[in-house]
Amino acid sequence: MSETIKKFMYLNRRAPYGTIYAWESLEVVLIGAAFDQDVSLAFIGDGVYQLLEGQDTSESGMKNFSTTYKALGDYDVTKLYVEKESLEERGLTLDDLMPLTWEDEDDDWAEKDSIRLVSRDELADVLDDQDIVYSF
Amino acid sequence: MKFAIQVNEGPYQHQATDSAYQFAKAALDAGHEIMRVFFYHDGVNNGTNLTTPPQDDRNIVNRWSELGKAHDLDLVVCVAAAQRRGIVDEGEMQRNGKDAQNIADGFRISGLGQLIEAGIQSERLVVFGD
């Protein structure tokens, strides 16, 4: 759709459901996937809660959009950076998060992890390398 | 420099739209280009023509309309966010069976692709939110 390829970073720092930012930012990611940019998502602070396994909104009357994260791999959105310190501060580990994967067609469709657990320092380097940052 | 601006909050509730407006004005005064102002989340509420703020305070919606007109700005309200919050133009009114439209002067309703395109085509994206 365009000749320019930029490094797009979607910065997620808020928990889901309490506000709409998590869901509406995901809507941007999905539409953005059609533009063939080099996309990364960062989950920092309460943003890590967006990826918690086992979300069930049946008694809250709200739409459960957590399954949408599972579809990201099919949209070629395969780089989901989760900040280690944010998980630890919240008493969480990788095991508490949804198992998000993508299939690498350049590697015989091998299933690979989309979530990249990184330290704050490592993520700072990633962020520094981006061309454009969307905040929600 | 070619700027794109994203506004995530509605008028009066948060300062975001004020900051965005002042930034836009300063950028234009300095001779820069603003290729699009994209209103997302509650930011779509900057695009309703039904506000009546007190006379002794700034009129946020009109201010955007006037800036838009003076500089031929592309003020875009996200369609998905607008549908959720009730910002309606002629097309949306017909499509969704509403009996009124309320889009403010100089604003248009369009898809999220416009936000992505703004990111691709601009040299700087500046986000104003809460």
Place this chain on the structure above:
Amino acid sequence: MSTLHTVNKSPFEKNSLADCLGYAKEGSAVLMYEDGVYGAMKGNAVAEKVAAASGVKFYALGPDLKARGISEEKLAEGIEVVDYAGFVNLAVENDKVSAWV
């Protein structure tokens, strides 16, 4: 790449400034505006963190300081006050803008 980081919330309301400082690399700039200008005042609980951020240049938006009754003498050392034109210049001079809302 040099980044202009923007922080618009009070450090006592949200941890946006703290988050931002964890990501502001040497050579980057941090602009505090809206309620974020409270983070630029001297003698408060975050002043040490701000002072400790080496290689990062701090700015506060003048109109927002004035609106909140914060005179420049009340600012921590090393904070440069800019107006909206200055905000625009910072966005131009750095390679990208990262908003910590």
